[in-house]
Amino acid sequence: MLDTLLQEIRACTLCEPELPLGANPVIQASPTARLMIIGQAPGTRVHKTSLPWNDPSGDRLRNWLELDRDTFYDPAQIAIMPMGLCYPGKGKSGDLPPRKECAPQWHQKVWDELPNIGMTLLIGQYAQNYYLKDKPKTLTETVHQWEKWAPEFIPLPHPSPRNTLWLKKNPWFEEGVVAYIREYVHGCLGIHRG
Known part of the structure; x- marks a missing residue:
């Protein structure tokens, strides 16, 4: 049962010794959800609030989807499961990669409880590398070939403010994919839409 599984996931301490802020797995799911969003791992703001995509990246993602916060955070409609469920720590140029233990430990168990997902957004290279077969080497090429996996999987760049230049250089992304x-x-x- 999904409720029991979510309690188990939120209590997970599998890699807590490696986590600078401790374990706080962040996930949102319901058996009725129709859209799955798989990103990288929570940042510090998400870690503190336990609310996925609760940062400027989330603002841009909600803008791409044209969804308000109430709809976005309704687990009955949208499931959110990052590759790493806890904040992994700071690296030289941004956050560290998601912990490798999470996806093999939890993802399939969650998928087994979500029969209504019709589209999964794979945000960033970690999600794309894990879920897409025969994908090109670069994120830009992968996103450019999105129709190859649609509608089951849609590869996306990260909606981080750091990627504003990429979005300006690749207007086809918002015109077509979004x-x-x-x-x-x-x-x-x-x-x-009115």
């Missing part, structure tokens, strides 16, 4: 995702999300969630 438009396709919005249409799916709004259709399956029954959201009508």
Whole structure:
């Protein structure tokens, strides 16, 4: 049962000795969810609030999806499961990669409880490397070939403010990929744009 599994995940301390802020697994899911979002790992703000994508990256992601916070944080509609469920710590240029223990330990167990997912957004290279077969070497090439995996998986760049330049250089992303995702999300969630 998903409720029991989520309690187990949120109590996980598998790699706590390696985590600078301790374990605080962040996940959102319900058997009725229609969209799955798989990112990298929580940042410090998400760690403190236990609310996924509760930062400027999340603001941009919600903008891409044209969803308000209430809809985005409704587990009955949207599941959110990062590659690493806890904040991994700071590296030389940003946060460290997600811990490798999480996905093999938890992802399939969560998937088994989510029968209604019709689209999964794979945000960043860690999620794409784990879930996509026969993918190109670079993130840009992978995102450019998104139709190869759609609608099951959609590879996306990270919505971090650090990627603003990438978005400016690749206008096809918002014109094509984001438009396709919005249409799916709004259709399956029954959201009508005025």
